[in-house]
Amino acid sequence: MARIVLGARANGDKGLFVSPSGVDAMTAADSALLLSATSKVSQLILMGRVTVFPATVPLGLSRSPLVFMVSEFNFASVIGHTLGPGPIRPSPPFAATGSSTCTINENGASMTLQSPSNLPATFQVYSQAFT
Amino acid sequence: MARVVLGPLPDGSLGLRTSAVGADAFSGLDDGFSITFDSRWTDITKIHAVGIAGFAFIAMPENSQSPTNPAWRVRCSFPDLGFKPFAEVRRVDGGNIVHDDWIDPNNPGGSYSLIYQSNTYTGGYSSNQGWQVLFAIYPVPVPSG
Numbered sequence: 001m002a003r004i005v006l007g008a009r010a011n012g013d014k015g016l017f018v019s020p021s022g023v024d025a026m027t028a029a030d031s032a033l034l035l036s037a038t039s040k041v042s043q044l045i046l047m048g049r050v051t052v053f054p055a056t057v058p059l060g061l062s063r064s065p066l067v068f069m070v071s072e073f074n075f076a077s078v079i080g081h082t083l084g085p086g087p088i089r090p091s092p093p094f095a096a097t098g099s100s101t102c103t104i105n106e107n108g109a110s111m112t113l114q115s116p117s118n119l120p121a122t123f124q125v126y127s128q129a130f131t
Numbered sequence: 132m133a134r135v136v137l138g139p140l141p142d143g144s145l146g147l148r149t150s151a152v153g154a155d156a157f158s159g160l161d162d163g164f165s166i167t168f169d170s171r172w173t174d175i176t177k178i179h180a181v182g183i184a185g186f187a188f189i190a191m192p193e194n195s196q197s198p199t200n201p202a203w204r205v206r207c208s209f210p211d212l213g214f215k216p217f218a219e220v221r222r223v224d225g226g227n228i229v230h231d232d233w234i235d236p237n238n239p240g241g242s243y244s245l246i247y248q249s250n251t252y253t254g255g256y257s258s259n260q261g262w263q264v265l266f267a268i269y270p271v272p273v274p275s276g
Contacts, residue, residue, distance in 0.1 A: 006135065006137065007135065014134045014135055014149065015134075015135060015149040015167070015168065016135070016137075016147060016149070016168075029213070030270075031212065031213055031214075031270075037147065037149055037167075037168040038149050038167055038168065040151075040167055040177070040178050040179070041167060041168055041172075041175050041176065041177050041178065042163070042175070042176055042177075042178050043169075043172045043173070043174055043175055043176075044174040044175075044176065045174075061162075061163075062162060063164070064226075064227055065163060066178075066181065066265075066267055067229050068219060068221065068229075069229065069230075069231045070231060070232075071231055089232055090232035090233075090242075091231040091232045091233070092231055092232070092233055098233070099222075099230045099231055099233035100230070100231045100233075101224075101228050101229065101230050101231075102228070102229045102230075103227060103228045103229075104227040104229070105227075121231070126176065126178075127161065128163050128181055128267075129163030129164060130181050130182070130183065130265055131226065131227075
């Protein structure tokens with residue numbers, strides 16, 4: 001029984017696999033492994049916050065990346081709320097007049113963020129592409 | 132062509148790199164598709180599936196309350212992980228405009244999604260015909276009954 005496999009597993013996957021004690025890394029299901037370095041992974045390559053719209057952010061990529069955008073809302077007027085503004089989900093909040101959007105330009109060369117309610121927004125860009 | 136490199140990498144550093152089918156682990160570009168793991172990455176999230184799906188008038192067989200009743204919804208399908216995973220579903224227009232949680236003016240506070248082991252379903256309306264969503268599935272179990 002192998003706890004570490006570097007190369008091909010029994011199912012043909014190639015990579016680095018590490019299993020917990022008592023589990024064969026050669027034949028175990030992916031969900032039973034401690035590490036599977038052949039799985040599709042993605043790196044968080046950019047995270048930020050914008051307050052003025054439209055905002056164009058250079059990316060320098062050649063494919064459209066996964067981008068997630070979350071609008072913020074200031075709860076200062078809500079009785080009992082003391083934490084001030086922050087991200088809200090589902091987003092946009094009920095007081096917004098429309099959706100915030102992120103337009104990916106030229107297959108990832110840059111992106112342009114818009115918020116019709118001018119609500120500050122945070123964004124996350126991953127190396128994983130969807131086009 | 133190597134699918135796994137353990138040792139010197141193109142920049143001279145030592146590390147581990149694995150590649151997708153058809154890509155070289157040593158020289159492949161980190162373009163979001165070719166490299167499946169690089170030990171130099173600092174922030175890593177595993178992604179089980181990524182895709183684009185369209186609204187349709189479809190049934191939801193996983194739901195015992197209405198297994199055969201079709202309705203307007205979008206189904207995002209992915210290989211069964213054996214558990215209900217964490218998922219993100221966002222409307223995408225024209226293939227390059229990604230919205231926040233907002234999908235439809237009928238649900239200005241955001242549309243909800245049901246998550247099953249190999250599908251998610253996000254409710255919609257007939258006016259959503261032709262609309263699409265971008266989805267990402269993370270191999271993280273969501274506590275559920």
